[in-house]
Amino acid sequence: MESNGISEQKIITGDSGYILQDVPHLTDYIPDLPTYSNPLQDNPAYSVVKQYFVHVDDSVPQKIVVHKDSPRGIHFRRAGPRQKIYFEPDEVRACIVTCGGLCPGLNTVIREIVYSLYHMYGVTRVLGIDGGYKGFYARNTIPLTPKVVNDIHKRGGTILGTSRGGHDTSKIVHSIQDRGINQVYIIGGDGTQKGASVIFEEIRRRGLKVVVAGIPKTIDNDIPVIDRSFGFDTAVEEAQRAINAAHVEAESVENGIGLVKLMGRYSGFIAMYATLASRDVDCCLIPESPFYLDGKGGLYEYIEKQLKENGHMVIVIAEGAGQELLSESMQQDASGNKLLQDVGLWISQGIKDYFSKQKKMTINLKYIDPTYMIRAVPGNAADNVYCTLLAQSVVHGAMAGYTGFTSGLVNGRQTYIPFYRINEKQHKVVITDRMWARLLSSTNQPSFISNKEVIEDRKEHISGEEKNEETQLLDDENCADVVPENVDNSQP
Numbered sequence: 001m002e003s004n005g006i007s008e009q010k011i012i013t014g015d016s017g018y019i020l021q022d023v024p025h026l027t028d029y030i031p032d033l034p035t036y037s038n039p040l041q042d043n044p045a046y047s048v049v050k051q052y053f054v055h056v057d058d059s060v061p062q063k064i065v066v067h068k069d070s071p072r073g074i075h076f077r078r079a080g081p082r083q084k085i086y087f088e089p090d091e092v093r094a095c096i097v098t099c100g101g102l103c104p105g106l107n108t109v110i111r112e113i114v115y116s117l118y119h120m121y122g123v124t125r126v127l128g129i130d131g132g133y134k135g136f137y138a139r140n141t142i143p144l145t146p147k148v149v150n151d152i153h154k155r156g157g158t159i160l161g162t163s164r165g166g167h168d169t170s171k172i173v174h175s176i177q178d179r180g181i182n183q184v185y186i187i188g189g190d191g192t193q194k195g196a197s198v199i200f201e202e203i204r205r206r207g208l209k210v211v212v213a214g215i216p217k218t219i220d221n222d223i224p225v226i227d228r229s230f231g232f233d234t235a236v237e238e239a240q241r242a243i244n245a246a247h248v249e250a251e252s253v254e255n256g257i258g259l260v261k262l263m264g265r266y267s268g269f270i271a272m273y274a275t276l277a278s279r280d281v282d283c284c285l286i287p288e289s290p291f292y293l294d295g296k297g298g299l300y301e302y303i304e305k306q307l308k309e310n311g312h313m314v315i316v317i318a319e320g321a322g323q324e325l326l327s328e329s330m331q332q333d334a335s336g337n338k339l340l341q342d343v344g345l346w347i348s349q350g351i352k353d354y355f356s357k358q359k360k361m362t363i364n365l366k367y368i369d370p371t372y373m374i375r376a377v378p379g380n381a382a383d384n385v386y387c388t389l390l391a392q393s394v395v396h397g398a399m400a401g402y403t404g405f406t407s408g409l410v411n412g413r414q415t416y417i418p419f420y421r422i423n424e425k426q427h428k429v430v431i432t433d434r435m436w437a438r439l440l441s442s443t444n445q446p447s448f449i450s451n452k453e454v455i456e457d458r459k460e461h462i463s464g465e466e467k468n469e470e471t472q473l474l475d476d477e478n479c480a481d482v483v484p485e486n487v488d489n490s491q492p
């Protein structure tokens, strides 16, 4: 194996096209750091477990669907405890911060980081940063012990508070230095991970023995590489209640239309999976799939057909869908994310006007907007297990001296992913993938796109590294039905 020596991008190559996109390590910029034996070796709970420690060379492939001649491709370092660690338990001063919007499971991750540090490594100094990034320099800290966090996983939200904006790298790193913090656990979405990356760069520039580790959080599931983000399952499950209500309302009246707006600013995963799970939905509209209202093949025509054939229909719309049809919003939130127009209200009015004015037809539309209800809940059982594994993995990685990484599930395995991969693009539904086709065949809705557009879309998505795997992408992309799944990880 050889390394190309680029510090930001540690690429290690091996036989048959093997590529390890490795994560930085403290020893990359602080040579001769002492190591210690992992206390788990003497812990009766773990020492009996065969091969509890991961092999130093273990890695996880990004793509698991291969042909017999395929190169081995990109791999990520496998997460888990190492024999050697780079911190003495007494020396560790850890902190945890949560940033961005709420997400089911946040408290579980906080709890499990604290528990892992205390009970696996004997680390007793853990601080919670109050209120997101700005909390580093503008707010108080909260001491976190197993007792304090014991039953927080049963509550929605984050006990630490969260915020958008206020990322002042220099002030944050000063605060980390002043407080003597040497492990920084950052839980948040795409914006947060970008923020974590610049904090890491600044810490490395200052030559500090401080690990920066991210845990990806977003109900939109818009973070690339990973199978899915925690909280996503819970959000999809919670959305079922709104869809069910919409269906009950719609089928109880003449020409009933139930319209549900779900979160998803740029990525329509929640709407897509909530639709697939429900089977009561007749039309799902997402940001990645442009649609039109009037004329042949348009949404209004489809609604009319459904009402005539079934007497009712249910529509699910992601908040970012159809924004190109609305006047562009110039407003932004504190983090610089564009504030979208309310597409739910807009489309409700459009449907009502169309049927009353143009069709002279009486319809009964009920608009349900469960926006915050799907994310302000505690994680479900599956998400809680997932959060626990993520938290344990990130702690093992930090104790082993890895830094500048995000912990994430890749093809069902816990891995360490370098920040540049997590931050390279937004993860979106690919409408030329099988999953979207599955949705179309489940709802039987029009695709609103022509063959020409499909071909263009495919070309657009086959770029860069994917170009070499054109056949695979077109033949068999994202073809697994359950996690672990997918070739380019375009689906949860």
Ligand SMILES: Nc1ncnc2c1ncn2[C@@H]1O[C@H](COP(=O)(O)OP(=O)(O)OP(=O)(O)O)[C@@H](O)[C@H]1O
Residues within 6 Å of the ligand: 099, 100, 101, 102, 132, 133, 134, 163, 164, 165, 166, 167, 188, 189, 190, 191, 192, 193, 194, 195, 196, 198, 217, 218, 219, 220, 334, 335, 337
């Ligand atoms: N490019 C960036 N560089 C540094 N900090 C950033 C960057 N983008 C966002 N941040 C900071 O990250 C924090 C969270 O960002 P944001 O509000 O976009 O939420 P997020 O992490 O993307 O989560 P979600 O979108 O799921 O709610 C904010 O404090 C913001 O200032």
Ligand SMILES: O=P(O)(O)OC[C@H]1O[C@](O)(CO)[C@@H](O)[C@@H]1O
Residues within 6 Å of the ligand: 101, 102, 189, 218, 219, 220, 263, 264, 265, 319, 333, 375
């Ligand atoms: O109102 P807030 O807290 O800014 O959050 C809204 C946004 O947060 C998310 O839940 C996650 O980014 C989006 O789906 C949504 O647009």
Ligand SMILES: [Mg+2]
Residues within 6 Å of the ligand: 100, 189, 190, 191, 218
């Ligand atoms: Mg975001």
